Amino acid sequence: MKNITYKKLSETQRKLLDAAEKAMKTAYNPYSHFLVGAALLSENGKTFTGSNVENAGYSSTICAERSAIVSANAKGVRVFDKVAIIARGDTFDTKDITSPCGVCRQMLFELAQISGKDLEVIMSSTKKDKIVIATIKELLPLGFGPKDIFVDVKKYR
Numbered sequence: 001m002k003n004i005t006y007k008k009l010s011e012t013q014r015k016l017l018d019a020a021e022k023a024m025k026t027a028y029n030p031y032s033h034f035l036v037g038a039a040l041l042s043e044n045g046k047t048f049t050g051s052n053v054e055n056a057g058y059s060s061t062i063c064a065e066r067s068a069i070v071s072a073n074a075k076g077v078r079v080f081d082k083v084a085i086i087a088r089g090d091t092f093d094t095k096d097i098t099s100p101c102g103v104c105r106q107m108l109f110e111l112a113q114i115s116g117k118d119l120e121v122i123m124s125s126t127k128k129d130k131i132v133i134a135t136i137k138e139l140l141p142l143g144f145g146p147k148d149i150f151v152d153v154k155k156y157r
């Protein structure tokens with residue numbers, strides 16, 4: 001896990017974070033008034049984005065990360081290298097990074113095992129003046145995944 005500046009990110013990482021920022025603006029957030037954007041980078045260089053989609057039955061809300069995952073899956077893509085996450089409030093900027101919730105960590109962990117590699121997670125504050133890079137294994141140590149129930153992960157790539 002490390003802190004990094006926007007300038008020090010690779011061009012690929014910067015573009016991914018910028019894509020997440022763009023997606024953030026599409027958040028449907030009538031309840032929390034919080035906007036989150038996520039962008040997944042596939043193994044072959046394609047970007048899939050998502051934003052949080054809330055619901056009057058609060059627990060039905062889907063986070064930005066999982067929106068991006070289902071969007072990629074709809075195109076048959078499940079093998080990823082990286083994911084970028086950024087957020088803000090309707091009326092405020094975040095000072096600190098936004099990191100994926102527990103449910104999203106679990107979903108990202110699944111993808112990491114399917115992908116056959118640890119997934120890089122880039123987490124940013126609204127103004128991109130605080131950025132942390134970690135891996136999904138760092139965010140979900142000893143995670144439970146498809147391999148634990150003997151799924152042939154290669155079959156789902």
Ligand code: THU
Pocket residue numbers: 029032034035036051052053054061062063064065098099100101104
């Ligand atoms: N949210 C995300 O989309 N991703 C996260 O990583 C954290 C939380 C959303 C869910 C809800 O719409 C709002 O942020 C407030 O929790």
